[in-house]
Amino acid sequence: MRRRWDRARAWLDHRTGVDTAVRQFLYEEIPASSGWQQVFGSVAVFLFLVQAFTGALLAFNYAPTPGDAYNSLRYILTELTAGRLIRGLHHWGASMMIVVVVLHMVQVFLYGAYKKPREATWMVGVVLLLVTLAYGLTGYLLPWDNRAYWGTVVTTRIAGSAPIVGPYLTRLLGGGGSVGVVTFARFYGMHVLLLPPATILLIALHVFLVRKHGVAPAPGDEVLPRKKFFPAQVFKDTMAIFVAFAILYTLALVARVPLEQLADPTDTSYIPRPEWYFLFLFQTLKLFPGPLEVLGSVVLPGLAVLTLIVVPFLDRGRLVKVTKRTFAIAAVLLAAIGWGGLTAAAVATTPKTQEAAQIDYSTPTDWLQLTPPEMAGIAYFRQERCESCHVSGDGSSKIGPDLTQASIHKDAAWMIQHFKRPSAMRPGTAMPPIQLSDAQLNSLAAFLLKLTPANASALGNAPEFATAGALVYQAKQCGGCHMVNGNGAKIGPPLNGLAQRRSRSWVEEHFANPDALSPGSMMPPYSLSPKDMADLTSYLFSLPEPQ
Amino acid sequence: MEDVPSPIPIASAPKGVTRRNFYVGAIYGIGAAIAAALGIPAAVYLLFPPKIRQADQWIEIGDVTSLAADSPAEMTFRHNRVDGWKVSSEKATAWVVKHSDNSVTAFGPQCTHLGCAYHWDDGKSEFICPCHNSLFSIDGKVTAGPAPRPLDRYETRIDGKKLLIGRLIVPERQA
Numbered sequence: 227m228r229r230r231w232d233r234a235r236a237w238l239d240h241r242t243g244v245d246t247a248v249r250q251f252l253y254e255e256i257p258a259s260s261g262w263q264q265v266f267g268s269v270a271v272f273l274f275l276v277q278a279f280t281g282a283l284l285a286f287n288y289a290p291t292p293g294d295a296y297n298s299l300r301y302i303l304t305e306l307t308a309g310r311l312i313r314g315l316h317h318w319g320a321s322m323m324i325v326v327v328v329l330h331m332v333q334v335f336l337y338g339a340y341k342k343p344r345e346a347t348w349m350v351g352v353v354l355l356l357v358t359l360a361y362g363l364t365g366y367l368l369p370w371d372n373r374a375y376w377g378t379v380v381t382t383r384i385a386g387s388a389p390i391v392g393p394y395l396t397r398l399l400g401g402g403g404s405v406g407v408v409t410f411a412r413f414y415g416m417h418v419l420l421l422p423p424a425t426i427l428l429i430a431l432h433v434f435l436v437r438k439h440g441v442a443p444a445p446g447d448e449v450l451p452r453k454k455f456f457p458a459q460v461f462k463d464t465m466a467i468f469v470a471f472a473i474l475y476t477l478a479l480v481a482r483v484p485l486e487q488l489a490d491p492t493d494t495s496y497i498p499r500p501e502w503y504f505l506f507l508f509q510t511l512k513l514f515p516g517p518l519e520v521l522g523s524v525v526l527p528g529l530a531v532l533t534l535i536v537v538p539f540l541d542r543g544r545l546v547k548v549t550k551r552t553f554a555i556a557a558v559l560l561a562a563i564g565w566g567g568l569t570a571a572a573v574a575t576t577p578k579t580q581e582a583a584q585i586d587y588s589t590p591t592d593w594l595q596l597t598p599p600e601m602a603g604i605a606y607f608r609q610e611r612c613e614s615c616h617v618s619g620d621g622s623s624k625i626g627p628d629l630t631q632a633s634i635h636k637d638a639a640w641m642i643q644h645f646k647r648p649s650a651m652r653p654g655t656a657m658p659p660i661q662l663s664d665a666q667l668n669s670l671a672a673f674l675l676k677l678t679p680a681n682a683s684a685l686g687n688a689p690e691f692a693t694a695g696a697l698v699y700q701a702k703q704c705g706g707c708h709m710v711n712g713n714g715a716k717i718g719p720p721l722n723g724l725a726q727r728r729s730r731s732w733v734e735e736h737f738a739n740p741d742a743l744s745p746g747s748m749m750p751p752y753s754l755s756p757k758d759m760a761d762l763t764s765y766l767f768s769l770p771e772p773q
Numbered sequence: 774m775e776d777v778p779s780p781i782p783i784a785s786a787p788k789g790v791t792r793r794n795f796y797v798g799a800i801y802g803i804g805a806a807i808a809a810a811l812g813i814p815a816a817v818y819l820l821f822p823p824k825i826r827q828a829d830q831w832i833e834i835g836d837v838t839s840l841a842a843d844s845p846a847e848m849t850f851r852h853n854r855v856d857g858w859k860v861s862s863e864k865a866t867a868w869v870v871k872h873s874d875n876s877v878t879a880f881g882p883q884c885t886h887l888g889c890a891y892h893w894d895d896g897k898s899e900f901i902c903p904c905h906n907s908l909f910s911i912d913g914k915v916t917a918g919p920a921p922r923p924l925d926r927y928e929t930r931i932d933g934k935k936l937l938i939g940r941l942i943v944p945e946r947q948a
Contacts, residue, residue, distance in 0.1 A: 276811070283815055289858065301858035305823040308814040315811075457796035468803045475810060 252456035254437065259444035260459055263337070265466035266330035271429060272467045273323045276474070277361075278422060280316040290414040292407055295370040296488045303485065303588045310588070314478030320362055322474055324503045327358050332558055335537070337548050339442035345538035347435040352535050354428050357421055362501055364417040367410060371587070375489030376498035378405050378413070388524040445547050485588035495729065497577060506568035585768055590684035593692065594770050596676065597713030598705055601696035601765075602666075603673025604688050610660055610670075618686065619679035625656060630679045641671040669700060695765020698758045707749070710769060718749060725767040733763050823857070831930060831937040834879075838934050840871040843911065845893040845900070847882070850938075867927055867938060868893065868900070870911060880913055881925035881941050900924065922946045
């Protein structure tokens with residue numbers, strides 16, 4: 227068997243040379259000092275491959291046009307098995323790639339590995355860093371949610387403010403300062419058609435240069451025998467890749483990647499924030515007010531990139547031991563402090579409360595269609611801990627019956643009698659009576675009648691502010707005058723779409739004194755506790771727009 | 774990797790687990806684990822059908838009293854077709870037969886051979902597919918031609934005068 231295998235390999239190698247090529251690649255000689263500090267380049271290449279793979283998988287279920295992009299991403303997240311994992315890997319993989327590429331550069335910088343004759347290797351590396359950032363910039367738009375849209379509006383404006391080339395950049399990015407179908411197509415084209423082949427070519431060139439000059443030695447290496455790349459160094463690279471992959475996989479499984487509401491170009495209240503690795507640029511902008519802004523947005527970052535490119539020509543000294551490179555260490559520390567400080571300042575100044583309550587659209591949002599009584603029913607359902615005895619269609623079993631089963635969905639009157647005196651309606655049942663008022667039990671019954679095996683988990687996603695807000699809505703009998711999701715009266719204005727008509731502060735002031743803000747209004751004033759006010763307003767602002 | 778004739782002879786190659794063997798094993802093992810951790814979810818993602826979150830819907834397609842007994846009629850209706858992330862409203866048709874006992878059968882409008890649209894021939898009292906001359910009796914059975922199975926049927930329900938249809942049921946192959 228083994229002999230046959232060897233003969234097959236020999237045959238293949240004779241025809242293609244593949245075995246010899248692989249062996250030449252693996253048995254490269256490297257300096258004796260090589261070790262764990264040199265693993266980051268391999269990890270970056272690995273992460274690039276993960277991005278390419280997960281990106282292709284996403285593209286298989288993604289429609290690259292505004293609107294459809296959002297719907298297809300929601301389809302990936304809420305209806306496809308493992309879709310959430312694939313998107314999580316792609317999202318966190320992008321962040322991790324930035325981290326690893328920067329670590330790789332820091333290592334090369336500290337060890338002075340960019341010095342003669344390795345200047346070109348370093349410069350290609352800087353271009354690869356820029357390409358990595360370009361992926362982040364273009365990919366940010368592709369979910370086409372509010373975050374993506376408004377973040378990109380800012381980016382394209384910054385590009386447009388660049389001296390001399392600004393107007394051309396604006397045109398290249400697809401329009402006169404507005405983000406629409408053309409910009410979207412350009413960003414998508416860049417992200418999937420232009421950047422990947424560019425990355426592959428640049429990585430090939432980068433690795434070719436590394437091989438041409440060999441891995442940079444440390445002082446003292448010249449007197450030690452050289453090592454082989456395989457297997458000891460490959461093992462170290464593989465271990466580092468494994469650690470990176472384990473972190474990435476955990477993030478993708480555990481950390482939820484949000485999807486905000488569909489991009490709304492009319493939403494004037496939205497405060498855009500870039501991805502975390504661009505926050506420092508965002509903060510730098512604030513240091514340069516008015517006409518100086520172009521300094522912070524274009525000139526300084528441009529100079530920084532230029533400096534990075536010419537590093538090998540600024541530092542032409544001979545090879546020095548890493549521990550003696552005080553200046554290099556200081557430069558890295560300063561850069562880290564500057565970056566960290568700016569990022570921390572940006573995070574600290576991010577306003578906590580958004581106008582509209584944040585809804586996670588990366589999970590099914592069937593709960594948005596519920597009427598206020600049904601939504602309040604979820605609150606009572608949770609308050610009375612119904613789920614400690616009942617399941618809702620997930621196949622497991624508990625003491626009580628599955629609440630999604632049609633057989634227990636009788637009419638509301640029967641259910642209310644059953645809630646009050648379970649044993650009277652179902653002799654022998656172990657269910658205790660529920661101590662709620664008739665109106666409250668009515669809400670609970672309304673919710674349970676809505677439950678089906680298909681929507682149970684989607685309705686369970688209803689956030690706390692919505693159920694609490696619906697409780698206030700029911701308690702204050704808002705439905706006596708207003709309509710929500712087709713439920714209520716038409717005496718006052720319908721409340722769907724309120725977020726598009728009014729600001730949050732207007733609505734909150736209006737509760738206290740309706741007549742002052744809309745003269746002639748029949749609505750009585752309401753004094754609400756701060757929490758009730760916040761919950762009710764958030765709930766009303768989360769209502770879907772009228773069809 | 775010991776079986777690969779290395780161009781550089783290894784100085785010491787003792788039997789059992791050497792450091793080199795351990796390295797090579799770890800490299801292959803971790804590589805395989807990562808490939809599986811990515812490959813299995815990818816296969817699941819591409820091959821598993823999407824979760825159907827639309828509950829079965831009954832669509833009203835017409836007035837059942839307007840039908841004559843044992844005389845198939847083509848009825849047109851609109852339904853929502855779920856196509857990936859898109860839900861589109863589409864025109865669709867069904868061939869509806871009211872039987873003498875007032876029960877109703879609704880056939881899917883496509884021949885079970887290659888999907889051509891068939892029609893009812895009053896003279897021959899048979900459904901005729903013009904593409905390859907498949908013939909179906911009034912109860913949907915294949916009487917001639919290449920069609921492999923009887924006509925597909927919609928689930929039907931009568932609510933007062935209204936005729937409602939549900940899912941399209943594909944029957945087994947006809948013996």
